[in-house]
Amino acid sequence: MKRHLLSAADLTRDDAELVLSTAAELRDLADRPIKKLPALRGRTVVNLFFEDSTRTRISFEAAAKRLSADVINFAAKGSSVSKGESLKDTALTLEAMGADAVVVRHGASGAPHRLAHSGWVRSSVVNAGDGTHEHPTQALLDAFTLYRHLGVDDRGRFRPGGLEGRRVAIVGDVLHSRVARSNALLLQTLGAEVTLVAPPTLLPVGVETWPVDTSYDIDRVLPGVDAVMMLRVQRERMNGGFFPTPREYSRRYGLDARRMATLQDHTIVMHPGPMVRGMEITADVADSDRSVIVEQVTNGVAVRMAVLYLLLGGNESGA
Amino acid sequence: MCAQEVPPHQPSEPSQPGHPSQSGQPSQAVGRTVLDERDIARALTRISHEILERNKGGRDLVLLGIPSRGVPLAHRIAERIEAVEGYAVPVGSLDVTMYRDDLRLKPARALMRTDIPADGIDDRVVVLVDDVLFSGRTIRAALDALNDVGRPSAVRLAVLVDRGHRELPIRADFVGKNLPTSLVERVQVRLADTDGVDAVTISEGTGGEAAR
Amino acid sequence: MSTYLIQNVSVLGGEPQDLLLVDGVVADAAGAASAVADGAEVVDGTGLIALPGLVDLHTHLREPGREDAETVESGTAAAARGGFTAVHAMANTDPVADTAGVVEQVWRLGREAGHCDVFPVGAVTVGLAGQRLAELGAMADSAARVRVFSDDGKCVHDAVLMRRALEYVKAFDGVVAQHAQEPRLTEGAQMNEGELSGRLGLAGWPAVAEEAIIARDVLLAEHVGSRLHVCHVSTAGSVELIRWAKAKAAEDGSWEVTAEVCPHHLLLTDELAATYDPIYKVNPPLRTARDVEALRAGLADGTIDVVATDHAPHPHEDKDCEWAAAAFGMLGLETALSIVQETMVDPGLLDWAGVADRMSTVPARIGRLDDHGRGLKVGAPAHVVLYDPSVRRTVDPAASASLSRNTPYRGMELPGRVVATFLRGVPTVLDGALV
Numbered sequence: 001m002k003r004h005l006l007s008a009a010d011l012t013r014d015d016a017e018l019v020l021s022t023a024a025e026l027r028d029l030a031d032r033p034i035k036k037l038p039a040l041r042g043r044t045v046v047n048l049f050f051e052d053s054t055r056t057r058i059s060f061e062a063a064a065k066r067l068s069a070d071v072i073n074f075a076a077k078g079s080s081v082s083k084g085e086s087l088k089d090t091a092l093t094l095e096a097m098g099a100d101a102v103v104v105r106h107g108a109s110g111a112p113h114r115l116a117h118s119g120w121v122r123s124s125v126v127n128a129g130d131g132t133h134e135h136p137t138q139a140l141l142d143a144f145t146l147y148r149h150l151g152v153d154d155r156g157r158f159r160p161g162g163l164e165g166r167r168v169a170i171v172g173d174v175l176h177s178r179v180a181r182s183n184a185l186l187l188q189t190l191g192a193e194v195t196l197v198a199p200p201t202l203l204p205v206g207v208e209t210w211p212v213d214t215s216y217d218i219d220r221v222l223p224g225v226d227a228v229m230m231l232r233v234q235r236e237r238m239n240g241g242f243f244p245t246p247r248e249y250s251r252r253y254g255l256d257a258r259r260m261a262t263l264q265d266h267t268i269v270m271h272p273g274p275m276v277r278g279m280e281i282t283a284d285v286a287d288s289d290r291s292v293i294v295e296q297v298t299n300g301v302a303v304r305m306a307v308l309y310l311l312l313g314g315n316e317s318g319a
Numbered sequence: 320m321c322a323q324e325v326p327p328h329q330p331s332e333p334s335q336p337g338h339p340s341q342s343g344q345p346s347q348a349v350g351r352t353v354l355d356e357r358d359i360a361r362a363l364t365r366i367s368h369e370i371l372e373r374n375k376g377g378r379d380l381v382l383l384g385i386p387s388r389g390v391p392l393a394h395r396i397a398e399r400i401e402a403v404e405g406y407a408v409p410v411g412s413l414d415v416t417m418y419r420d421d422l423r424l425k426p427a428r429a430l431m432r433t434d435i436p437a438d439g440i441d442d443r444v445v446v447l448v449d450d451v452l453f454s455g456r457t458i459r460a461a462l463d464a465l466n467d468v469g470r471p472s473a474v475r476l477a478v479l480v481d482r483g484h485r486e487l488p489i490r491a492d493f494v495g496k497n498l499p500t501s502l503v504e505r506v507q508v509r510l511a512d513t514d515g516v517d518a519v520t521i522s523e524g525t526g527g528e529a530a531r
Numbered sequence: 532m533s534t535y536l537i538q539n540v541s542v543l544g545g546e547p548q549d550l551l552l553v554d555g556v557v558a559d560a561a562g563a564a565s566a567v568a569d570g571a572e573v574v575d576g577t578g579l580i581a582l583p584g585l586v587d588l589h590t591h592l593r594e595p596g597r598e599d600a601e602t603v604e605s606g607t608a609a610a611a612r613g614g615f616t617a618v619h620a621m622a623n624t625d626p627v628a629d630t631a632g633v634v635e636q637v638w639r640l641g642r643e644a645g646h647c648d649v650f651p652v653g654a655v656t657v658g659l660a661g662q663r664l665a666e667l668g669a670m671a672d673s674a675a676r677v678r679v680f681s682d683d684g685k686c687v688h689d690a691v692l693m694r695r696a697l698e699y700v701k702a703f704d705g706v707v708a709q710h711a712q713e714p715r716l717t718e719g720a721q722m723n724e725g726e727l728s729g730r731l732g733l734a735g736w737p738a739v740a741e742e743a744i745i746a747r748d749v750l751l752a753e754h755v756g757s758r759l760h761v762c763h764v765s766t767a768g769s770v771e772l773i774r775w776a777k778a779k780a781a782e783d784g785s786w787e788v789t790a791e792v793c794p795h796h797l798l799l800t801d802e803l804a805a806t807y808d809p810i811y812k813v814n815p816p817l818r819t820a821r822d823v824e825a826l827r828a829g830l831a832d833g834t835i836d837v838v839a840t841d842h843a844p845h846p847h848e849d850k851d852c853e854w855a856a857a858a859f860g861m862l863g864l865e866t867a868l869s870i871v872q873e874t875m876v877d878p879g880l881l882d883w884a885g886v887a888d889r890m891s892t893v894p895a896r897i898g899r900l901d902d903h904g905r906g907l908k909v910g911a912p913a914h915v916v917l918y919d920p921s922v923r924r925t926v927d928p929a930a931s932a933s934l935s936r937n938t939p940y941r942g943m944e945l946p947g948r949v950v951a952t953f954l955r956g957v958p959t960v961l962d963g964a965l966v
Contacts, residue, residue, distance in 0.1 A: 018429060025414065025430040034467040039417040067417075087853050108855035109721075109732035110807030117806075118851075131855065133732030178732060205735060206726025309417075314427035 008185040027302035040069035046099040063304035091120040109133035139182035141303040164191035171197040172231025350522025362495030367399035377404040386431035391512035393448035409436035418460035445471040450508040452478040455489030540576025544883030552913040555956035584616025584914025586894040589839035596625025601844035607646035608932040611959040613864040614916035622654040623684040629654035629665035631673035638675035653677040671703040678899040681708035697757040706758040711744035723801040738766040749776040756785040765815040767825030791839035794870035809857030831880040844935030862938040869945040913956035
């Protein structure tokens with residue numbers, strides 16, 4: 001039981017299922033006329049975004065406001081050139097403003113760690129994405145989405161252990177993806193089996209020590225999975241020699257209608273967004289019935305509400 | 320995460336400093352039984368009739384049980400009403416965790432199920448159902464929760480046991496049994512659905528027991 | 532000039548004896564009694580080891596340009612406290628030490644401070660830009676008499692330029708000290724490339740980027756018949772390459788490869804990066820336990836010739852931030868001997884005579900210093916360190932003589948303590964404190 005959410009590895013199976021079952025309850029809030037709960041009234045949540053991300057920031061903002069918390073948005077340019085707006089300086093300012101929780105997105109891996117352990121702030125720190133390291137709330141909302149389709153009982157209720165033995169393929173630029181890292185960790189914690197699919201240049205060194213399978217062949221993997229998660233692949237990676245051309249990448253690793261037809265009937269298609277249509281995923285797949293991409297966004301608010309509630313809703317000292 | 324794992328037997332009574340714990344330890348019969356299975360059944364039957372009488376029938380009623388033990392009680396009342404009136408009264412549950420006035424005293428508590436029937440509660444008579452009425456704070460929280468769900472034409476309260484010691488101006492409309500107790504006593508409600516047996520017992524609380 | 536008699540001291544770890552320093556030179560200890568009668572200062576050496584003054588082949592004094600991090604004065608003070616009587620000051624200052632003017636300035640600052648001798652290192656290329664050679668000859672002829680040339684901080688990666696530099700320095704018995712780091716393989720690199728870097732999301736610095744350059748430079752040195760010195764060796768593969776290179780050079784005799792290892796690479800591993808605390812960020816990065824073992828074995832068997840500190844001071848704000856924004860580098864002068872004792876002497880890999888060889892005799896030879904590295908024989912200049920190996924102390928950054936505080940050993944318990952340092956018979960440190 002910790003004060004911060006910095007990495008998916010921070011969550012035990014019980015912790016993760018608690019977040020997901022709490023999110024399940026909170027998701028129904030979206031259908032109510034008054035979409036508000038008083039649990040975080042009087043708390044201040046700061047969105048500290050050093051990288052542009054309207055989508056994630058709005059999701060956290062909605063989550064905090066629905067719990068009646070006060071929200072302060074702080075968009076900072078985190079270049080090492082402008083030392084005047086350094087992470088530490090900003091953190092000290094927030095501490096002086098009395099933030100209870102800081103949701104931080106930063107381009108440097110480990111920045112939320114520094115924030116949480118440096119002694120600059122006393123608030124809870126939620127990692128909203130740090131460099132190429134992790135994005136734990138994304139993994140939680142992805143797991144939540146998987147549960148809603150694969151892990152509920154026959155009354156549609158959240159079933160602990162519901163992802164046990166389920167197979168998930170994560171396809172794309174794993175090397176540069178914090179979403180992939182968090183998902184690999186969390187899904188394994190929840191008992192699912194993960195296969196990472198990418199060209200050899202886009203798999204991290206040491207991936208053979210991760211608790212996942214890997215494959216260079218998407219066509220061999222797709223028919224056997226219950227869910228396929230497509231990761232964004234930037235065309236500019238071509239300049240680093242990671243693949244020769246975007247065309248070759250999408251031909252070998254893109255999810256198009258032909259590949260989608262090889263999936264099992266119940267298999268869902270996910271994407272953390274934003275998508276590069278035509279690169280890792282084609283428009284017709286993204287808009288198909290199998291795609292739960294839009295639902296992921298809705299689930300994001302409920303999951304982030306659950307995280308904020310569980311971190312801030314009680315007293316700070318924890319169990 | 321700061322969260323407290325709550326086993327399914329959590330009583331709906333909020334924690335009070337100095338009040339003895341009422342955690343349900345299944346099948347531990349301590350103290351004296353004040354209501355046995357048949358007493359409970361009769362009480363629920365009487366409550367169901369009283370509800371119908373007061374409401375002049377079952378139309379526009381919605382029963383909402385407060386988790387966890389208020390929910391099976393609400394379902395039993397609904398069954399009895401259906402048996403008498405011949406049609407099904409909507410039943411659901413209303414979790415009040417987020418509306419508690421003592422949230423900050425403990426780590427964040429796990430939420431329980433909120434299940435509002437499909438036709439909602441606007442312009443209906445909502446009957447809240449709970450197992451024990453004690454300080455009244457749970458019901459206060461339930462009223463706030465209801466407020467954010469809709470606007471009932473009236474809200475009534477049915478409880479299996481009223482043990483007194485109100486801290487807020489709250490009263491029950493329908494009571495299974497009035498049980499005058501002292502503050503050091505523990506009232507324990509067990510139901511077949513959750514605890515394997517129907518029984519209400521009173522026992523002496525041990526000094527220094529942590530309030531829930 | 533004064534006279535010092537150090538009594539009952541273990542010279543190079545041997546049997547306790549007297550050590551007499553007269554007029555800046557080691558004198559025959561037979562004259563001890565009369566020296567005392569003439570008013571010599573007596574220092575009790577009981578329980579202490581006497582080593583020749585240490586010589587660092589690789590230090591960053593930051594002046595000119597980064598006096599907020601360190602100055603020649605503060606850096607040499609730290610050096611004296613660490614037992615050093617000579618340091619080679621690297622050229623990546625601002626302005627870069629690529630002209631006779633700058634190296635003479637640094638040399639003079641060293642003389643004025645007086646804590647230890649400063650031998651400036653000259654840049655290989657102008658501005659460290661790796662485009663064209665700096666005026667190596669002018670620097671060699673200057674008052675600073677530069678013999679060691681290095682672009683340290685950056686790699687001389689252009690093969691032709693490295694060849695030319697190796698050839699050119701032969702004219703004045705110079706040596707090119709290479710910071711081996713293939714730049715394209717290490718763009719944006721933050722820590723050792725391995726299983727941990729993949730998990731932490733920090734760009735990796737693969738071992739091959741160091742080893743590939745060493746292999747190339749060894750072959751170039753052989754081809755042109757020159758001296759190559761490899762800075763801060765950090766991988767097991769590099770040690771193997773140097774062992775192979777030395778075997779080849781031994782057959783020939785016309786060329787030479789020497790290598791240095793830093794104390795932090797003898798002790799710390801990349802596991803520490805998991806804290807994301809940039810106090811552990813250094814170039815080349817901390818590597819794996821396997822690399823640490825290979826480096827210790829290499830230092831023990833002489834494949835690695837010297838210990839050099841790569842003392843790299845940084846001001847607070849360059850380390851008190853997120854990893855990617857932090858500067859590379861660690862302090863090293865004041866903890867070097869303790870770490871060598873901890874990692875090499877106490878485990879029995881190297882004796883004190885070996886320490887004297889690796890930290891005084893050989894570095895002085897590589898740097899072509901006349902006045903240093905001549906040991907503690909009668910007639911040698913009186914550069915002496917008195918070291919107490921029996922104490923243990925907790926490293927306290929605030930107690931450092933450096934202007935900076937970026938030591939990775941803060942809070943750690945390390946053995947040993949420098950009790951006294953003599954520079955040409957004059958104490959710079961006595962009773963553990965600067966004079």
